[in-house]
Amino acid sequence: MSEILIKNGIVFDPLNGINGETLDIAVKNGKIVDLSQINPSTALVIDAKGKVVMPGGIDIHSHIAGAKVNIGRLMRPEDHYLTNKPHKLPIRRAETGLTVPNVFRIGYDYARMGYTLVVEPATPPIKTRHTHEELDDIPIIDKAAFLLVDSNWLALDLITMGSRELLASYLAWLLSTTKTYSLKLVDPGSDITWVLTGRGIDIDDQIPAYNITPRDIIREMGYAAQLLDLPHKLHIHCNRLGYPGNYLTTIKTMDITKDIPRLSDTPVLHVTHVQFTGYKGDCWSTLESGGEDIAKTLRANPHVTLDLGQVILGRPSTTMTADAPFEYVLYHLTRWKWVNADTEVESAAGIVPYAYKKRSYVNTIQWVIGLEIALLTSDPWRVIPTTDHPNAGPFKDYPVMFSWLISRRAREELMKEVNQRALRKAVLPALETEFTLYDLAIMTRAAPAKLLGLGKFKGHLGIGADADIAIYDLNPKEVDPSREYEKFVKSFKRAWLVIKGGEIVVKEGEIVKTVYGKTYYAEPEIPVELKKELEAFLAKKFKEYYSITKDSFIIREHELRNPVKIPLETRIKG
Amino acid sequence: MIELSTATYSLYFKTKPMVLIDARHLTPDEFAGKKLTVIKNTVIREGGRKTSLSELFDIEGPEVAPSDPAQITIIFETGSNKLCFIGYKMSKGKIIVKGDAGHLVGYKMKGGSILVEGNARDYVGAKMRDGTIEIRGNVGHRLGGKLLGEKPGKGMRGGTIIVHGNAGSEIGVGMEKGFILVEGNAGNLTGSDIIGGSIVVKGDSGIYPGAGMIGGRIIIGGRVEALLPSFYVDSFIPSISVKGIKFDKPFMVFLGDVVVGGKGLLYLSYNENTGLLEYYRSLIEERGVEV
Amino acid sequence: MSKTELEKAKAFVLNTGRSLMQGISMEEESKWSKKYFDAVAVVEMNPIDISSLGVRDRVKVYNEHGSIVLRVKPSNNVPPGTIFIPMGPWANMLTDPETDGTGMPRLKGVNVFVEPTDEPLTKLIDLLKALGAKQLEVYMEDAPLKTGDKKVVENVVCPFCGDLCDHLTIEVDGNKVVRNIGGCAISSAKFLNYHRHRILRPYIREQGRLVEVDLDKAIDAAADILAESKYPLIFGLASTDVETNRYAVELAELTHGVVDNTSVFCHGPTALAVQEVGAVRYTFGVAVHLADLVIFWGCNPLEAHPNHVARVVMREGRFVRGRKERKIVVVDARRTPTANLADLFIQIEPGRDYELLTALRMAIRDLDIEAPTVAGVPRDKVVELAEMMRTTKYGVIFFGLGLTMTGAKYKNIVAAIKLVQELNEWTKFGILPMRGHYNVAGSNQVSLWTTGYPYAVDYARGFPRMIIGMTSATDLLSNGDVDAALIIASDPVAHLPRKAVEHLSKIPVIVIDAKWSLTTAFADVIIPGAYVGIECEGSAYRLDEVPIRLKKVVDPPPCILCDSEVLRKLVEKVKAKKGVSS
Incomplete structure (x- = not known):
């Protein structure tokens, strides 16, 4: 493969402590190497003078592939009619869609922003083959997927039986047979409650058909994640999402960490799109931000991380989540289209189109929450900016979201147009914090890499890292991004140059080459002594519960385009 | 009749087209102010193949087009049912097709007028905002309607469509405002999902006119094949006049579609539908309302 | 009776649909067989109607679309005033191509006239000639079977209907399938007879006759047709795997044509x-x-x-x-x-x-x-x-x-x-x-994630769009709006109304299939494909959208590639001809 030398770039690489130094970077055979390893006279030389250089962006939570995304596409043809981009063969396939783009646009739009690794955060095991087929067709970016487990009948049986070791073994088996990366809980226990009774559930309520509560599920799953020593332990969408007053449930969820023994030094759990579960007040008209309380709880719980689910005002969205009961509620508020899908033994999902309006009281409060949490916590290693695409906004709007974090002026400009009654109740207008480009690099590169346990070869520009590099046409020495935020947004919307695995894929915001990335999955080791018991358990339960054979359930490596196995040593004792 | 200050462009097909043709750029708005040599290079798609006007048509007309599109008339001297997107987004001027037209005549039209002397296919006047479309022959389906998946109300938003022949199914689907007149017969689901506007069909209609309607009014002057149970009988009137179109005969008036909480008005001619409507007439009589 | 009364007496409503024998005969034999004829070229009538019309053993059924003579089978399941003809080319001489802008023709509830008659029964050959078939030679052969090596394959997935049963046990002896345990009657018919009536070689039609050629030549001829056409239709796809569907979409994008699947006249x-x-x-x-x-x-x-x-x-x-x-x-x-x-x-x-x-x-x-x-x-x-x-x-x-x-x-x-x-x-x-074909749901899924729409997608302007009534295969064919067709693992000649089929006689047609379908009679290029789920691995989606991987149980016949492999080669060839090879 070719050699590339990036000279004179203004480099932000927090995992290696580099904060805006002018440095050269050498690429060889898809990896970043020591400068001495390449021949500068034959290498392709890129002069990045006056330009920001960062590792490729990492999105740890974005709904990009699988059954609910695809039915989202089906129910939103109106989203496609007006957003087409003709192809440019052989370089680029045709693109369509805004809130639920086709696979090509997803890969290209992420690459255009300089993102190179994206995680699909919720896939039900029985349909995960579908998730992989879509992920395989998304160009350029690397991917991973989180597996839905909280309403899984086999897991709930094991939790009720008290078999912790067998539960951990089952989850290990699930992750490796479905080729997924971590454990996802969505409104834990609510899907089985929904499928059985048509209702949702709060953290300390009883789950139908079982003698346990969501709190029990979270604790046991958290413990199992510790036994499995997963790089990313537990990814939780809290109970009662969407209900005014739910911030208390979020705080209770974060406090559960004290009941989960920490067997390694990685965070115990990650609360996702916390904006949606940060509501204070008792009804929509008294809705307020629970941002302050959540920020306080986060500071008091050092082993919890979170991502925002930041609302983008003035933009359409298609809400899609395994939180089926919440989507049923949203359907009643919007009175237009609704998809519900109950999935046997495992989960459910709902999809409802929505749009966030600047003048709306509720939407403005929602917008405020995410930003308050980020600015009040002020810990870029633990607060990741996302929009829970496409729930709170399209991922394409990330640069706008970043501008609100790094520029008070950007916030103030938008605040002029939002609902003023909502603003009067918020703390946000008084907050002066502005994150720096270095902080941004932490939040979108270094921290997510670390949180995924991929910090060895992702999210940094040191020797040995994968050559995933983003260069932006922004000179922080001449342009203050906090003042001239429009320039910042423009440069981060269309990266000047993007390299993926050592190949140049984007030039001046346009795709110049299509390559296909890898899919990372975890393979935690199951002790030999437990394998027999697990096999017997699986044989019995598949026959009893599922409508497919165990053989059909298993996804084999050769079915994936570019699978990369991450083998894990576990702490399960036989 | 050609006005004195009108510039007319006449187009003749060189050969009979075999695949669908996208003629969206052949409008007075796009011709305005251009030289004939430039007009000849207007992009047309023949199926998936990008080509130019002069490859498919012989064209006659002034050397330079007037800068005001209102003064331009484009005549397709040979029509074809492959000719699609005629009058797309046009705002001024006139287009005449001396023969058949294809799909999407007057799609998203904003003003001006289109006349098709033969038949046209589906989506005539879909999402139209203003202007006039007249079709002398028959049309296909979704006349003045919306595209699949769009909210009701995203159909025709203004303007007038007159069809002298028959129309197909889903006339005006999702219409918000405007006026559609069909002198012949209509297909199924006339006026489904409309939220406003007026649809008049002088002839017969297929099944379930007004299905899903929320507002607006639909008048069927002939026989109706079947009526939905979600239309409640309101009254019996001796005659009706809509936008100057008079029906001197009795009509049964229904309110619906109640499953969507609709308050639209559906007028069905009584004489051609006595079998269907006798029962409803007796319902009104039971109520004590004077027939 | 007066004339109008006579007219009224003869007026019936025709219903069409699947029947068990239609499915079995189609899989066991082929559509060219007597068994299929016996199962499908028949009208079910209520005995009351049979006697009041004075029918003996056959009737003439006709309307503005066509006229056929069929044997009559009395049935109490058919309400008086209606008749039932199993889906197939006879029924489709009468069905209405009008889709009402929905892409779905009127295949049921069609108005017809029925008369007793002594005219000869309408044979398949008569139908194909009336439709304009390009040639009527069929080189039906069985794939060579070798026995000796016995094995039992568990958890085999059946490639017939949308239920996608994955619990079958198939016993093979060499490459002969001897037993199908767990599959229904149609599944058994398919597995046990998978080797029969196969297309074993590629063909090109030259001067009205089918000439055997090697695969490269056939693919080249097919690529020429697609690359030179202005608006080709790629159709079928519901009886093949996800991978093949991906290539089909890519092909439509390359040629600025249309890609549609059989859901257009199904779900x-x-x-x-x-x-x-x-x-x-x-x-x-x-x-x-x-x-x-x-x-x-x-x-x-x-x-x-x-x-x-x-x-x-x-x-x-x-x-x-x-x-x-x-x-x-x-x-x-x-x-x-x-x-x-x-x-x-x-x-x-x-x-x-x-x-x-x-x-x-x-x-x-x-x-x-x-x-x-x-x-x-x-x-x-x-x-x-x-x-x-x-x-x-x-x-x-x-x-x-x-x-x-x-x-x-x-x-x-x-x-x-x-x-x-x-x-x-x-x-x-x-x-x-209740999805019909085993992977029609998968065809919709692939279409959705690559184009944003479930079927009837055209790329005329270089990006995908679906305008139902305009870009649907049924409307495009009935109105003669396309100038070439690639039919993959499907038999539109058997299942589409007459007017749509007749257009296939006027344009160049490429057929990729495992068996001699009726559509091969309209083909200019014929390329054999192997069976997914029997000879090729591949994935498909059950009717409830659960994705299942189909197995390979036996090897395909010599020189026969899986559909996805054929399409991959075709995509490469078309790219080269269009100058867009990557």
């Missing part, structure tokens, strides 16, 4: 309804464990999805112990074999489902129904059914082509989905379409 209207209002779905296991009310609406699974009832209704679930704790309701225009299973059978007037669904929606909300009957169903029966639905614990509806093909077409499905959404105010309820 395409269901996808249109989801575009309009959404959906409320479930997977099979949910029904097994929870459904205490099962409604079959406009479908006949006992003949079209033979294992379905056993797998989903009869099976004991965790919270509902099988058939004894479930109520079965069947709503249909005729008393099908499935109706005989029902606790409650509701006979509905054909084509009027939308009315009944509307009345149910009203009854659920306790709104007054003014008419005493709705669609032939008495008002209090409607209220009774609504109450049953409202008070059940988990209700499921399986629906079929009775809803998509007749009356209000896709709006029937809109009403059905809205009914289920409204029932969710009261209780749990879901609704699923």
Whole structure:
């Protein structure tokens, strides 16, 4: 493969402590190497003078592939009619869609922003083959997927039986047979409650058909994640999402960490799109931000991380989540289209189109929450900016979201147009914090890499890292991004140059080459002594519960385009 | 009749087209102010193949087009049912097709007028905002309607469509405002999902006119094949006049579609539908309302 | 009788559909066989009509589209005033190509005239000639079988219908399939006869005759046709795997043409309804464990999805112990074999489902129904059914082509989905379409993630768009709007109305198939493909959208590639000819 030398770039690489130094970077055979390893006279030389250089962006939570995304596409043809981009063969396939783009646009739009690794955060095991087929067709970016487990009948049986070791073994088996990366809980226990009774559930309520509560599920799953020593332990969408007053449930969820023994030094759990579960007040008209309380709880719980689910005002969205009961509620508020899908033994999902309006009281409060949490916590290693695409906004709007974090002026400009009654109740207008480009690099590169346990070869520009590099046409020495935020947004919307695995894929915001990335999955080791018991358990339960054979359930490596196995040593004792 | 200050462009097909043709750029708005040599290079798609006007048509007309599109008339001297997107987004001027037209005549039209002397296919006047479309022959389906998946109300938003022949199914689907007149017969689901506007069909209609309607009014002057149970009988009137179109005969008036909480008005001619409507007439009589 | 009375006496309504024998004969023999003729070239009539018309053994059935002479089979299942002809090329001489802008032609509820006659029966050859077939030679051969090495393959997935049974045990002896345990009769017919009536070599039509050529030459000829055409149609795809579907989309994008699949005349209207209002779905296991009310609406699974009832209704679930704790309701225009299973059978007037669904929606909300009957169903029966639905614990509806093909077409499905959404105010309820082909759901899925639309996608302007009525294959063919066709693993000549088939006689046609379909009679290039699920591995989606991987049980015949491999080569060739090789 070719050699590339990036000279004179203004480099932000927090995992290696580099904060805006002018440095050269050498690429060889898809990896970043020591400068001495390449021949500068034959290498392709890129002069990045006056330009920001960062590792490729990492999105740890974005709904990009699988059954609910695809039915989202089906129910939103109106989203496609007006957003087409003709192809440019052989370089680029045709693109369509805004809130639920086709696979090509997803890969290209992420690459255009300089993102190179994206995680699909919720896939039900029985349909995960579908998730992989879509992920395989998304160009350029690397991917991973989180597996839905909280309403899984086999897991709930094991939790009720008290078999912790067998539960951990089952989850290990699930992750490796479905080729997924971590454990996802969505409104834990609510899907089985929904499928059985048509209702949702709060953290300390009883789950139908079982003698346990969501709190029990979270604790046991958290413990199992510790036994499995997963790089990313537990990814939780809290109970009662969407209900005014739910911030208390979020705080209770974060406090559960004290009941989960920490067997390694990685965070115990990650609360996702916390904006949606940060509501204070008792009804929509008294809705307020629970941002302050959540920020306080986060500071008091050092082993919890979170991502925002930041609302983008003035933009359409298609809400899609395994939180089926919440989507049923949203359907009643919007009175237009609704998809519900109950999935046997495992989960459910709902999809409802929505749009966030600047003048709306509720939407403005929602917008405020995410930003308050980020600015009040002020810990870029633990607060990741996302929009829970496409729930709170399209991922394409990330640069706008970043501008609100790094520029008070950007916030103030938008605040002029939002609902003023909502603003009067918020703390946000008084907050002066502005994150720096270095902080941004932490939040979108270094921290997510670390949180995924991929910090060895992702999210940094040191020797040995994968050559995933983003260069932006922004000179922080001449342009203050906090003042001239429009320039910042423009440069981060269309990266000047993007390299993926050592190949140049984007030039001046346009795709110049299509390559296909890898899919990372975890393979935690199951002790030999437990394998027999697990096999017997699986044989019995598949026959009893599922409508497919165990053989059909298993996804084999050769079915994936570019699978990369991450083998894990576990702490399960036989 | 050609006005004195009108510039007319006449187009003749060189050969009979075999695949669908996208003629969206052949409008007075796009011709305005251009030289004939430039007009000849207007992009047309023949199926998936990008080509130019002069490859498919012989064209006659002034050397330079007037800068005001209102003064331009484009005549397709040979029509074809492959000719699609005629009058797309046009705002001024006139287009005449001396023969058949294809799909999407007057799609998203904003003003001006289109006349098709033969038949046209589906989506005539879909999402139209203003202007006039007249079709002398028959049309296909979704006349003045919306595209699949769009909210009701995203159909025709203004303007007038007159069809002298028959129309197909889903006339005006999702219409918000405007006026559609069909002198012949209509297909199924006339006026489904409309939220406003007026649809008049002088002839017969297929099944379930007004299905899903929320507002607006639909008048069927002939026989109706079947009526939905979600239309409640309101009254019996001796005659009706809509936008100057008079029906001197009795009509049964229904309110619906109640499953969507609709308050639209559906007028069905009584004489051609006595079998269907006798029962409803007796319902009104039971109520004590004077027939 | 007066002339008008005579006319009236002869006026019937034609219904078409699958039958068990139609499926078995198609898989066991081929559509060129006598067995198929016996199963499909036949009219079922009510004995009352047979005697009042004075029919002996055959009738002439005709309307403005065509005229055929068929043997008569008396049947009490066919209501007087209607006739039933199994789906196939005879029925399609009479069906109406009009799709009402929905892409779905009128294949059921067609007005016809019926007369007793002594004329000769319409043979397949007569039909094909009338349709304009380009040649009538068929080089049907069996793939060579070698026995000796016995093995048993477990958990084989059946590549026939949307139920995608994955529990089959197939016993083979060499490459001969000897036994199919767990599969239904149609599945057995398919597996045991997979080697028969195969296309074993590529062909090109030269001067009216089929000439055998090597694969490269055939692919080159096919690539020429596609690269030179202005608006080609790529069609079929529901009986092949996900990978093949991906290439088909790429091919349409390359050639600025149209890619469509067989859902256009099957459950395409269901996808249109989801575009309009959404959906409320479930997977099979949910029904097994929870459904205490099962409604079959406009479908006949006992003949079209033979294992379905056993797998989903009869099976004991965790919270509902099988058939004894479930109520079965069947709503249909005729008393099908499935109706005989029902606790409650509701006979509905054909084509009027939308009315009944509307009345149910009203009854659920306790709104007054003014008419005493709705669609032939008495008002209090409607209220009774609504109450049953409202008070059940988990209700499921399986629906079929009775809803998509007749009356209000896709709006029937809109009403059905809205009914289920409204029932969710009261209780749990879901609704699923009974997809026909084993991977038609997968064709829709692939189309959605690559183009944003489920089918009928055109790339004329270099990006995907779906404008139903305009870009749907049925409309494009019936109106002669395309100038070339690539048919993959499908037989449109057997299943589309006459007018659509006739256009295939006027344009260059490429066929990729395992068996000699009727469409091969219209082909200019024929390329053999191997069977997914028997000779090739591949993935497919069950009708409830669960993705399953099909196995390879035996090797394909020598020199025969899997469909995806054929398409991959075709894509490469077309790219080269268009100058866009990567």
